[in-house]
Amino acid sequence: MTNTWQDIRNANVVLVMGGNAAEAHPCGFKWVIEAKIENGAKLVVVDPRFTRTASVADYYAPIRPGTDIAFLSGVMRYLLEKDAIQHEYVRAYTNAGLIVKEGFDFQDGLFSGYNSETHSYDKSSWDYELDEQGFAKSDDSWQDPRCVINLLKRHVARYTPEMVSRITGTPQDKFLHICELFASTAAPDKAMTSLFALGWTQHTVGAQNIRAMAMIQLLLGNIGVAGGGMNALRGHSNIQGLTDVGLLSNQMPGYLTLPNDKETSFDEYMSTKLFKPLRPGQTSYWQNYRKFVVSLQKSLYGDAATQENNWAYDWLPKLDVPLYDIIRAFEMMNAGQMNGYICQGFNPLQAFPDRGKIRRGLSKLKFLVTMDPLDTETSRFWQDFGPQNPAKPAEIQTEVFQLPTTCFAEENGSLVNSARWLQWHWKAAEAPGEAMSDIWIMSGIFHRLRELYRKEGGAFPDPILNVSWKYTDPVAPDPEELAKDMNGRALVDITDPATGVTTKAGTLLDAFAQLRDDGTTAAGCWIFTGSFTEKGNQMARRDATDPREQGIAPNWAWAWPANRRILYNRASANLEGKAWNPKKPVIEWNGTRWVGIDVPDYGPTVKPSDGVGPFIMNAEGMGRLFARNLMAEGPFPEHYEPMESPVENVLHPKVNANPVARVFADDRSAFGNAKDFPYVATTYRLTEHFHFWTKHALINAILQPEEFVEIGEVLAKEKGIEQGGWVKVSSKRGEVVCKAYVTKRIKPLIVDGKPAHVIGVPLHWGFTGQARKGYGANTLTPSVGDANTQTPEFKAFLVNVEKTSAPVAA
């Protein structure tokens, strides 16, 4: 989230699209209700189902799963055509006026530079025209046909209300009414917030769904302001933290990227990360990248990371492919290229696409380790549970270790919430039986491995032998010590050249601005610097005071970066430094510095007249309506059909689906077509359940005891399916036999003149726990991901549904 949960109350329009906050994030959703009651906000919900969020909406519109970009591009067209944009903001704070290179083009569904053999782009034309000094050329009058705003107008011109309705199935009048509501927030003192979740990410075009909305928010001047922003409602208690700390194939802590094979030396790695400003005088904060990497290496390897060995650059693994994501991992497993897999608090047999493929992959492993408080399906993949998990144990040679761990109530530590707050929690009881913490288990495995390498030698032991492990209790490091590691400290006495203040060696640092690239500071996660200082554990702060009750609560816990609660908050003020919305200022210029209720996302004494843009992480200092070369599919979002779609792409039938999606051959052969599988399916959570955990909790298992699918009344009647009757739902990959919930909440949509039926598939079942045995939605879902992130396409795929009889009781 760019903003906080409580800040939602400041919105004038709340859009929930790509999520269902009332059911999946109920206690955060109360701030939407607060916005409605206290701020007169209008809640707009766009969703294939009439969800509980929709039931309290001021305006609801249905949409066919997987067509959000068509809808949002239509909105952009409307805003530009009606000139309903926040002019001063767009002109000064976005790249609308920057000029794009000759050679950049878009035709018949493809941007310039496409290679149809490699399914990828040469992106060299996706950039600005540069002047002699290397700065992007600009036309503030917006007359140049190649400036971003004009290219955008041209790009979205095809998304007329008729076309939007034809693709999405959303009736034109509903679409236009929503456009009008959005447009009302172009007024400088009005804001819209966008709340979304996996309904937008789990598509082959997921990242572009979000970009499309972010562009709308920039056009309306809604980024950086109170009640605005792009607010990703994250799904797990610390998935934000796991991402921040870089537990992803290609990441290092603090959003630094893991090197690849082409970056053969530290200098070469750094050469791609210099982030030279693209406009005069811009901050381009990533210029400090080297300080963050060197400080990370000092944290990891201590004295063994030196200038001479390039800060142990060779000890970092290098990637030969963009990502070893989960879809690739299970492809490798099925091809016999993987031998071991460790699942820490993770249940891939229920969570990953194409469950059959997951089971076959796990069966080929030499060993599988699960670490979990609960008895997961994954740890029992080898056991026969009937149709829900058919297995022949004698034929499966995998050694399986099921390791019991503590749960949240039995450990100290911090979790990062959706709003980037690091909140400390405390242990309330011992874990049951012999269960141990993940810290103890990981340390135990590590110490044993290190001992084996010391004694026996082996493949490249250097990083294993040299990793810094200076913890009071090396067997189970104290979470506070690990938190201090991430915060970082001075390694020698360091003096700030600007202030002359000296920080003593060993002192915990207050801010990432203190980090150095000469090996004199260490910090395991630079964005967390300031979270655990000499003043103590800032994450444990519990002062809920909230100036003007504006939803900032600056002294409650600690937010990254730098305890900043609203990202890009410089954009909450106009060019002179006065709040766009005088009733809800965030920061303002007082003549000598920026002051307000939040920590400025900007140089605290940089004058408004200096012309420094508010988007300080971007080299041009501006919000990007044109994404340069940063997205796989193109600098503008474009509508591509889901991999499995009931209709062809009416905009460009030859480029039907995402042209740069990575599809493995066996996965492609497991895609179904609309003839055999005529209905669109989409997966989601129920409010009574959390993934595959709460079926282990008695009350939740009673509240929602068994697997079902939601089917609209029209389709149910057509297929003779009764309320509560048994159905078989099948995709090219597998089938689920469960009960049907016949509902008024899903109605057929008219897509390109024909009715399209949507089937809802809740996620939560499996074969362990206290609820009744089920298959799990991933039995049906396709193994293909977003072209940028490889997030699997769970939200739009094809199935068939047939009436069937009750299974014989096992």
Place this chain on the structure above:
Amino acid sequence: MALTRREFIKFTGLGLAASSMGMLGFGGSGVAQAAAVRPFKLTHATETRNTCTYCSVACGILIYSMGDRAKNALSNIIHIEGDPDHPVNRGTLCPKGSALLDIVHAPTRLKTPRYREPGGTEFKDVSWDFALDRIARLMKEDRDKHFIATNAAGTTVNRWTSTGMLAASASSSETAFLTWKVARSLGMVVFDNQARV
């Protein structure tokens, strides 16, 4: 039925819990009795501040446990409710958070390390030493055999692709950092978390 707001909240809260109370033998008037006993029970409990383990709203919770943390006094969690001081949830919890006690005490909580041998039809309880020694040995064998020090072009790449790891989404950032250190020092690149699913 006329209810004040406070009574209504209490009533609906009990509604959710009624199913488990039924299991405990409270029926009809027993519910009222249980409501009267509850505050007395909590005054003797130890209160611990924590965060709900489910979604990323990260509601503040209060965990009540018996036992005063004295040596030999085993803590037992008896009640969990929303933290009224928390600026986001202000004391409320959803149907998942309200039932946290049932996940802490789920009958399927794991209590001992277990091992299933190749072709085996069941799990066997094993010691931690057996499990961790064996895991370390399997990892080392695989790493030594398949570690890629240089690629075809002769560039140093130091990666290990034949063993992978998925990291937890409900573990602390401190656990995450330690996990990152271990995984990357081994050269692991098949490494992911639950951000996508």
